[in-house]
Amino acid sequence: MSLDEVYSLVSSDPGRCALFTDFDGTLSDIIDDPALVEPIAGAGEVLADLANLLGTVAVVSGRPVGFLERFFATPIQLSGLYGLENRTADRLLIDSAALEWLPVLSKTADEAREQFGTESVEDKRYSLTVHYRRSAQDADRIQAWATEVAARTGLDARGAKMSVELHPPVERSKGDAVSDMLVGMHAAIYIGDDVGDLPAFARLRDAVDSGELERAATVLVANHETVPEMHELATDVVDTPEAALEILKKLSELATP
Ligand SMILES: [Mg+2]
Structure with a gap:
């Protein structure tokens, strides 16, 4: 093809x-x-x-x-x-399954802004992206945080281009x-x-x-x-x-x- x-x-x-x-x-x-x-x-x-x-x-x-x-x-x-x-x-x-996760996502977005600064956090409401495009040395720190958040909240952490995304665990x-x-x-x-x-x-x-x-x-x-x-x-x-x-x-x- x-x-x-x-x-x-x-x-x-x-x-x-x-x-x-x-x-x-x-x-x-x-x-x-x-x-x-x-x-x-x-x-x-x-x-x-x-x-x-x-x-x-x-x-x-x-x-x-x-x-x-x-x-x-x-x-x-x-x-x-x-x-x-x-x-x-x-x-x-x-x-509809994603809607139930809105409160958790909103709380996690606040936490991310506090830790990594507002400009690193892209709050998409139904998911959250934390970027490390601006400072590559932050990559490890942000990835470790996302792994910990995923274990604590049940959100799904996914690696993306120079960033980590947190999603509702909805396939x-x-x-x-x-x-x-x-x-x-x-x-x-x-x-x-x-x-x-x-x-x-x-x-x-x-x-x-x-x-x-x-x-x-x-x-x-x-x-x-x-x-x-x-x-x-x-x-x-x-x-x-x-x-x-x-x-x-x-x-x-x-x-x-
Ligand atoms: Mg693309």
Whole structure:
């Protein structure tokens, strides 16, 4: 399977093709302050075009929907916090199991701000990220803290890019987020750069193996932090968000009647 094989179905039957894309490092450059990250020029516009041409277009991210919706309007679908939040049309759906963990998350966010400073803590309400991008020597301290918090509270600690994330112990991944959007599709493309995208890569591969999808492509936006497993599951590889944007433009051309 590869992008080229999906392209032919995009031209012949765009309404049954799905496009899923990660945000950070895929549609945006990675910069030191995560709060200031924006899509690269043109990405929002092309995705909006595609959302009117393809069966499904969704941004699937570890970010909260509240952050993503600053850049991506409906009918682009948004799946935030690895599938815990989903915005379809004008509705925001929250995973009910995650809601019960709000008080614990809020208390843990206070504790993190106290220990590591407000600027290191990204409070996503339904999850929490503590960044050590600014001071690499803090990595050990923050990781040890997250391990201790996980043992004490029952929250799940997950390593991420130059950060540690604390999540409710609710099994949701980008693979689950994508699953919910495959119904009625015969082809799908997923574009991503990070370990968090691996479950989605695997989900599309499995969907082709089981016959749920006719064709799928998993596009890796490789950077210096890319782990080898991503290359194993990627059908196509590009090197920059700009190259990923070229793929979106090509899809838009192909899908335009
Ligand atoms: Mg990413």
